[in-house]
Amino acid sequence: MKRIVIITVGKTHSGKTTFAKALEQELNNSVVIDQDNHAEFINSYYKNLIPKQGTNTIKYAITQTVVDYAVEQTNYHLILCNSNRNRKGRLELLRHFNEKGFISILVNLDIPEHILRERVTESRRSTNIFRSASTFEEVLIRQQAESHKIDVTEPTEDEADYLFVIKNSDEVQFVIHEITNINQNL
Numbered sequence: 001m002k003r004i005v006i007i008t009v010g011k012t013h014s015g016k017t018t019f020a021k022a023l024e025q026e027l028n029n030s031v032v033i034d035q036d037n038h039a040e041f042i043n044s045y046y047k048n049l050i051p052k053q054g055t056n057t058i059k060y061a062i063t064q065t066v067v068d069y070a071v072e073q074t075n076y077h078l079i080l081c082n083s084n085r086n087r088k089g090r091l092e093l094l095r096h097f098n099e100k101g102f103i104s105i106l107v108n109l110d111i112p113e114h115i116l117r118e119r120v121t122e123s124r125r126s127t128n129i130f131r132s133a134s135t136f137e138e139v140l141i142r143q144q145a146e147s148h149k150i151d152v153t154e155p156t157e158d159e160a161d162y163l164f165v166i167k168n169s170d171e172v173q174f175v176i177h178e179i180t181n182i183n184q185n186l
Helices: 016-026 037-047 057-073 087-099 113-122 135-145 167-183
Strands: 005-007 030-034 075-081 103-109 160-167
Touching: 005 016, 005 087, 005 167, 016 030, 016 075, 016 103, 016 167, 030 037, 030 057, 037 057, 057 075, 087 103, 103 167, 113 135, 160 167
Parallel strands: 005 075, 005 103, 030 075, 103 160
Antiparallel strands: none
């Protein structure tokens, strides 16, 4: 059986988690792996282990453990839900799944900045996922600044087997339908 890995790309409040959960409901035999869940778990139970500076290595280690388990011990399609805005990291992730025989799909949630600002202002999401920020507005400002860095880029068609771009919430169901069709045609 061919398996699919769907990797979401987007800034905070672009709809990555909402999309992933909706896709999980429609894509048989799939599981969402959301790095925000791992961050919240660590912040709730292992706050003293979180690095004060640099990469949040404990969060990435937990995510990697969950992903490895899902790849090696299940036959699920994987929906990886985190920002994945760094091209180098995205390509390494995609290469890993390619070596494991997965069909790769990138879903870029490219929502206009004014909508993201409105969403973070109105957000009721828990901030217990943060390590170095205190509000989602702060995260969005940092992500906007990072967009000018060389390696933080929008995905391109040559990165994965399939690329979908969602520019507004009206396109979500169409993309979910397309992904379920890809699965049916494997």
